[in-house]
Amino acid sequence: MGVYEFRMPALGADMEAGTLVEWHVKPGEQVKRGQVVAVVETQKGAIEVEIWESGSVEEIVVAPGEKVPVGAVLARLTTAGEAPSPPPVAAAAPAAIPAAAPGARPQPAPAAPRARISPAARKLAEELGIDIARVAPGAPDGVVSREDVERAARAMKPAPAARPAAPDWHAQMRRAIAAAMARSKREIPHYYLGTEIDMTRALTWLEQENAKRPVPERMLHAVLLVKAVALALREVPELNGFFTEGEFRPGPGIHVGMAIAMRGGGLVAPAIHDADRKNLAGLMADLRDLVTRVRGGRLRSSELTDPTITLTNLGEQGVETVYGVIYPPQVALAGFGKITERPRAEAGGVSARRMVTATLAADHRASDGHRGALFLAAVTRLLQEPEKL
Amino acid sequence: MGAVTREQIKSVLWDVLGAIAPEVDLDAVAPDKPFRDQVDIDSFDFLNVVIALHEKLGVDIPETDYARLMTLRSTLDYLADKCGVTDKRDS
Numbered sequence: 001m002g003v004y005e006f007r008m009p010a011l012g013a014d015m016e017a018g019t020l021v022e023w024h025v026k027p028g029e030q031v032k033r034g035q036v037v038a039v040v041e042t043q044k045g046a047i048e049v050e051i052w053e054s055g056s057v058e059e060i061v062v063a064p065g066e067k068v069p070v071g072a073v074l075a076r077l078t079t080a081g082e083a084p085s086p087p088p089v090a091a092a093a094p095a096a097i098p099a100a101a102p103g104a105r106p107q108p109a110p111a112a113p114r115a116r117i118s119p120a121a122r123k124l125a126e127e128l129g130i131d132i133a134r135v136a137p138g139a140p141d142g143v144v145s146r147e148d149v150e151r152a153a154r155a156m157k158p159a160p161a162a163r164p165a166a167p168d169w170h171a172q173m174r175r176a177i178a179a180a181m182a183r184s185k186r187e188i189p190h191y192y193l194g195t196e197i198d199m200t201r202a203l204t205w206l207e208q209e210n211a212k213r214p215v216p217e218r219m220l221h222a223v224l225l226v227k228a229v230a231l232a233l234r235e236v237p238e239l240n241g242f243f244t245e246g247e248f249r250p251g252p253g254i255h256v257g258m259a260i261a262m263r264g265g266g267l268v269a270p271a272i273h274d275a276d277r278k279n280l281a282g283l284m285a286d287l288r289d290l291v292t293r294v295r296g297g298r299l300r301s302s303e304l305t306d307p308t309i310t311l312t313n314l315g316e317q318g319v320e321t322v323y324g325v326i327y328p329p330q331v332a333l334a335g336f337g338k339i340t341e342r343p344r345a346e347a348g349g350v351s352a353r354r355m356v357t358a359t360l361a362a363d364h365r366a367s368d369g370h371r372g373a374l375f376l377a378a379v380t381r382l383l384q385e386p387e388k389l
Numbered sequence: 390m391g392a393v394t395r396e397q398i399k400s401v402l403w404d405v406l407g408a409i410a411p412e413v414d415l416d417a418v419a420p421d422k423p424f425r426d427q428v429d430i431d432s433f434d435f436l437n438v439v440i441a442l443h444e445k446l447g448v449d450i451p452e453t454d455y456a457r458l459m460t461l462r463s464t465l466d467y468l469a470d471k472c473g474v475t476d477k478r479d480s
Contacts (some may be wrong), residue, residue: 118411145411210452211451215440215449216440216444218439218452261431288433316431
């Protein structure tokens with residue numbers, strides 16, 4: 001028998017602390033490796049946190065509503081085998097940081113049933129100092145909406161004048177992005193490469209494919225880009241992984257972080273795991289699920305911590321070329337702009353082709369321009385044979 | 390879904406867009422200007438709109454028709470055509 005300490009994970013290079021929002025388990029309950037056991041509020045919204053050890057919950061250390069630093073013990077688990085070595089602790093002693101004044105600290109959530117909560121509702125509740133766990137959903141779909149929070153706020157007595165100002169969620173996310181990007185520009189010697197890729201064949205193939213598919217199974221061209229990037233990384237693996245402790249460490253798989261803008265500002269880049277091994281339909285399903293959860297649900301901790309490269313597609317906003325900033329400790333970011341019809345000279349003639357500008361921002365500590373160029377060449381080649389992706 | 394009115398189609402469209410962009414007052418969106426910019430909808434959101442309309446109204450919208458879904462008014466006209474509604478008036 002051993003004891004495993006489940007700690008506040010670092011959900012990104014920029015995270016210093018998180019607020020435990022709710023537990024999905026209670027003392028005495030069995031948990032399995034990979035199970036979502038808690039929800040943590042971070043600067044990137046509410047994240048479902050998985051546990052990476054199996055066993056029985058011995059003790060819940062941190063109560064809902066408490067804000068604790070990364071590395072703080074959240075719960076203790078009794079495991080069947082030897083006591084595993086605890087993960088490295090990134091922060092000092094885990095003293096709880098009250099999320100609000102003692103009088104305003106949220107009460108533990110009711111045991112059941114547990115309502116789903118939209119991120120917008122959660123943000124508003126935080127801004128208004130409302131205990132989200134006590135807001136009942138008004139709509140039959142069981143999802144707590146902003147309207148439900150507003151209704152709960154109206155029903156509340158006036159807040160005491162001494163209550164401290166509610167944290168500004170947008171400002172927090174801005175600070176988180178600022179910290180990560182400042183670190184990136186401070187530490188990572190970026191090099192940049194770009195190329196124009198003819199997407200005509202790929203898009204024609206996709207249009208024919210979509211015409212054959214039922215509406216809910218249609219695919220977007222973004223999945224072609226994800227798959228091409230993932231397969232190209234097999235050929236140039238030094239772009240897939242992390243630069244930590246002075247050296248490049250290859251990623252355990254090809255987990256493509258998709259930069260997804262959030263409504264109202266900010267962005268996150270959760271992982272599509274093992275993107276090189278999934279077919280296009282599977283990637284599309286994963287991508288839709290991720291986008292939906294970024295904008296209306298919850299991400300899981302592994303999705304935030306696992307990306308081995310980031311892909312950003314800013315073409316929707318009309319941008320033609322992306323000059324990416326690498327998300328540390330990753331070592332590369334692939335960027336795609338808007339697909340536009342451009343004149344292309346070929347074999348002595350000029351024709352109109354649908355083109356996209358692909359760019360690579362890469363860490364010169366982990367790779368050189370020659371390898372980066374091979375990566376973009378591989379992406380270009382793979383996109384000419386979409387039926388093989 | 391059986392015979393529907395233009396008003397019912399509008400209600401469905403407002404519900405679908407409202408689920409994606411709950412912070413937007415759709416009645417304040419200019420009906421004859423592209424709505425994707427006004428409502429801040431990207432290609433994923435747009436595909437979700439097409440799928441939701443397929444589920445709620447039973448209409449198949451081929452990709453080749455996407456250009457007809459540029460504005461709220463043209464989208465309502467298109468859906469009304471697809472659903473066999475002849476009344477073109479907006480309430």
